[in-house]
Amino acid sequence: MSSIKPDKWDKPLFALVDCNNFYASCERVFNPQLVGQPIVVLSNNDGCVIARSNEAKALNIPMGAPFFQYQDFFKRNRVFVFSSNFTLYGDMSQRVMQTLAQFSQELEIYSIDEAFLQLERDQIAHAQKIKRTVYQWTGIPVSIGIAPTKTLAKIANRHAKKYFPEGVFILNEESVREKVLKALDVQDVWGIVSQMSVFFYRNRIRTAWELACIDDRWIQKNLSITALRTVWELRGISCLTLEEAAPPKKSIVCSRSFSSPIFREIDLAEALSSYVSSAAEKLRGQASVASYLEVFLNTSRFKEEYYSNSIHITLPIPTDYTPTLIQSAKQGLHKLYRKDLAYKKVGILLGGIISNQAIQQDLFVPMNPKCSTLMQLMDQTNAKYGKDTLKFAAQGTEQPWKRKCKIKMMHFTTSWEDLLQINI
Numbered sequence: 001m002s003s004i005k006p007d008k009w010d011k012p013l014f015a016l017v018d019c020n021n022f023y024a025s026c027e028r029v030f031n032p033q034l035v036g037q038p039i040v041v042l043s044n045n046d047g048c049v050i051a052r053s054n055e056a057k058a059l060n061i062p063m064g065a066p067f068f069q070y071q072d073f074f075k076r077n078r079v080f081v082f083s084s085n086f087t088l089y090g091d092m093s094q095r096v097m098q099t100l101a102q103f104s105q106e107l108e109i110y111s112i113d114e115a116f117l118q119l120e121r122d123q124i125a126h127a128q129k130i131k132r133t134v135y136q137w138t139g140i141p142v143s144i145g146i147a148p149t150k151t152l153a154k155i156a157n158r159h160a161k162k163y164f165p166e167g168v169f170i171l172n173e174e175s176v177r178e179k180v181l182k183a184l185d186v187q188d189v190w191g192i193v194s195q196m197s198v199f200f201y202r203n204r205i206r207t208a209w210e211l212a213c214i215d216d217r218w219i220q221k222n223l224s225i226t227a228l229r230t231v232w233e234l235r236g237i238s239c240l241t242l243e244e245a246a247p248p249k250k251s252i253v254c255s256r257s258f259s260s261p262i263f264r265e266i267d268l269a270e271a272l273s274s275y276v277s278s279a280a281e282k283l284r285g286q287a288s289v290a291s292y293l294e295v296f297l298n299t300s301r302f303k304e305e306y307y308s309n310s311i312h313i314t315l316p317i318p319t320d321y322t323p324t325l326i327q328s329a330k331q332g333l334h335k336l337y338r339k340d341l342a343y344k345k346v347g348i349l350l351g352g353i354i355s356n357q358a359i360q361q362d363l364f365v366p367m368n369p370k371c372s373t374l375m376q377l378m379d380q381t382n383a384k385y386g387k388d389t390l391k392f393a394a395q396g397t398e399q400p401w402k403r404k405c406k407i408k409m410m411h412f413t414t415s416w417e418d419l420l421q422i423n424i
Contacts, residue, residue, distance in 0.1 A: 012120050013120075013153075014149060014153040014238075015116065015117040015127065016115075016144070016145045017114070017117060017130065017157075018142060019141070020142060020143055022089065022092075023041040023089055024053040026092045027080075028139070029140065030412045036055065038055035038059055039053040039056055039081075040052050040065075040079055040080075041082050041083075042081065043084060047067060048066050049062070050063070050084065059079065061073075061079070067081070088413060092140060095138045096115075096134055097115055100117060100134065103130050104117040104119060107242070116242055124170065131166075131167060131168060143157055143160045143167040144167065144168045145170075146171065147170070147236075149240065150233065152236065153171075154190040155171065155181070155189070159180055177236065181207065182208075183207070186205055189208050191230045192211075192230065199223075212235050248288050249282075249288075249353065250353055252279045252282050252290075253279070254276070254348055255345060261299075261343060261344060262344075263342060265337045265339075267396075268297065272295065272333055272346050273330065273395045274396075276293075276322065277322050277326070279325075281322075283320045283353070284375060284379060285379075287357075289318040289319050289354060290315065290350035290352060291315060291353070292314045292351050293349060293350050293351065294311065294332075295311050295313070295329050295332035295333050295347075296309070296347050296349070297333070297336055297343055297346040298345050300342065300344040307338060311335055322392065326394050329348055
């Protein structure tokens, strides 16, 4: 093993706060009768299972189970089934993160249901207070894993969920760390991808502890600096800092599968325009512009006449102006479209993303300063009054391509019409 020893456990610790069965928990917040009942949440167009409560997992319902195959099983076992309600989930996530920010100014939102905090103390009582407060303020149960590094905090959180009913575990003693890592498969270590785990198995490295004991020179010879950081993190040496502000995305993709086949180009153009509008809003949200876009579409893979194609379009000037992006995307779609095919999916990728402060001007393509003001006003209006309060005519009105969500609950926190009503 490397001569490098873990730092002492007197430095600030990382806490990973993870919402338990987040989508299912969101559904329970506004319907307490669901507590203790098996719940599954379906993907876009009610295709397959993307989230399960613990009770649903106990019924051996697999992740990704096709809804049409398990429909009778759900009825027999009284499983509550919901369409995905990402508007509600996103708002509940924001409430959880705002609550966590009360306990630490150093906060990294890692995903919709996970966040890293940096804490100055490791008392169980402090972690339990965080857990109680999040549940009291939002109704969402969480588990907390605390350790000297982010990688160990991930492992501690996993351990907390599996073995500790109170949902809190602190991995701050070397003897405990050794025991936990010896019981953890190397493929379950955060940052270890499948190809890397196959390589480790081939070299008789099967547990996280065996990985932590590998000599640094062997890692440097056979793998990357990223793998070496993971090894050091397993030893308790912090190499990964908190990213308190998420870095700007290098590309933005927006696409959906249709609930039923789409044949007409005009319907595909409406769907594509809506996806472009959504992607452009995200682009402006990170103060960026796109240098090019790619349009892609395909038919169902299960049909005999399968068609899939894409087109790359370089923009004259990097932009975040939705009308320009929609116009270019529709031109690309027109070149890809083939008549009489049943299309299953269309999408847009915005790439070559740079800061909106670093745009190289073109003498022959004048810029209109009113465009930026118009987009700003549109974004502010939609943020205040709801998504698509203002939208472009190119997005259509009837929108037959919209995803199917037949079992969706109301938007309790983001729509005046859906506010919870209590009868006294």
